[in-house]
Amino acid sequence: MSYTLLLRHCGQLLTLAGPTAARPLAGPAQASWAVIPDGYVACSGARIVALGPMAELDETQVTPATRVVDAAGRVVLPGLVECHTHLVFGGNRAAEFQRKLQGETYLDILASGGGILSTVRATRAAPEAELLDNALHHLTGFRRYGVTTLEAKSGYGLEAETELRLLRVAREAGRRQPVRVVPTFLGAHVPGPEYRGRPAEYLQMLVQDVLPQLNPVEVPFVDIFCEEGAFSVAESRDFLTRAQQLGFGLKIHAEQLHELGGCEMAAALGAVSLDHADYLTPEAAARIADQTQGHTVAVLLPLVPLFLRQERYAPGRAFIDAGLPVAVSTDFNPGSCPSKNLWLALSMACLKMGLTPREALAAVTINAAWAIGQQRECGSLAPGKRADLLVLDVATAEEIPYWLGENPVRHVIIGGELLEDKA
Missing domain, CATH: 3.20.20.140 (Metal-dependent hydrolases)
Structure with a gap:
């Protein structure tokens, strides 16, 4: 299955995936979700099909029809x-x-x-x-x-x-x-x-x-x-x-x-x-x-x-x-x-x-x-979840609350479609 959308070179890919998908993140787990440096997210249609370090990207699934968004070292995370x-x-x-x-x-x-x-x-x-x-x-x-x-x-x-x-x-x-x-x-x-x-x-x-x-x-x-x-x-x-x-x-x-x-x-x-x-x-x-x-x-x-x-x-x-x-x-x-x-x-x-x-x-x-009962569909990045993604104009997760009141969003992707683009 070839990719319809690829986000590559995500400086920090914030998966928000914790130790279990069976309950919300609580206690220490609320802060211990996975971050992938220099990562990618690949989508087919409205769903995420693969993610991981750039070194593991399957280039054979990237075709001339794939829309490629280069995050250029920026933070990428699930849609809010x-x-x-x-x-x-x-x-x-x-x-x-x-x-x-x-x-x-x-x-x-x-x-x-x-x-x-x-x-x-x-x-x-x-x-x-x-x-x-x-x-x-x-x-x-x-x-x-x-x-x-x-x-x-x-x-x-x-x-x-x-x-x-x-x-x-x-x-x-x-x-x-x-x-x-x-x-x-x-x-x-x-x-x-x-x-x-x-x-x-x-x-x-x-x-x-x-x-x-x-x-x-x-x-x-x-x-x-x-x-x-x-x-x-x-x-x-x-x-x-x-x-x-x-x-x-x-x-x-x-x-x-x-x-x-x-x-x-x-x-x-x-x-x-x-x-x-x-x-x-x-x-x-x-x-x-x-x-x-x-x-x-x-x-x-x-x-x-x-x-x-x-x-x-x-x-x-x-x-x-x-x-x-x-x-x-x-x-x-x-x-x-x-x-x-x-x-x-x-x-x-x-x-x-x-x-x-x-x-x-x-x-x-x-x-x-x-x-709101939507945990199977959104809120974290994993194969099978909806391709709701944000690319932010910051390099690290710690910067996000620091820029008080600013909107850091560069790209908004909902269901695999790029909808907001500040580029």
């Missing part, structure tokens, strides 16, 4: 996996940013009808075509940052019709461009405004009127925000249990602002990821790692406290030391993180959460893939 975004929404909250800078708190803005309620109003009012155009615009931006697979949560409809529309838009956006989109149902973001003060009734409506309309093959995960002002641990447990009985995988927003126990509850149910976790203690992280045998991933979102000007960041260093696998994401959304720059999130995870550069790279590739 963005495992926590709120991709589809109407409007923006730029005016509220100014109010925050002038001293108003989130609760002040919420009380005046702003915050998530303003996004819900804008999203409900937006035509479906407008929501789709916005989502496609954002996906183009993500792709330029090297994101090749992305999770897209609903959650700004907060009623049955609009929540279903948001999932429909996310799936259509995935079909219309190359970045692969994994939809997640987050109707349980907060109670809809019509259910103010009645969170249990709102969740019951979602169970009765929305979940039965979803196909777990098309929308594989159900999420909930377990936090004061949203849903309690008991309410979240009941809702997630019902979703699990219907065949959905589980995720949770928990321990963002308070230590309530939502992460441990969701882990006990087999949740694939525990997101935010700023108030998750190292002791609880160790219990989760032991209970789940390292299969549940903590998804850390360092750009959120940065944008909200908060002091507390998740203790990522302690999580890794406790054996809990860690992923990193932006949490792209209009309220608490209007940024698609996953490279900046990676740097902030090093600066504020204690991750090393190698740990942070695993956190935005293979562990992020595990956090």
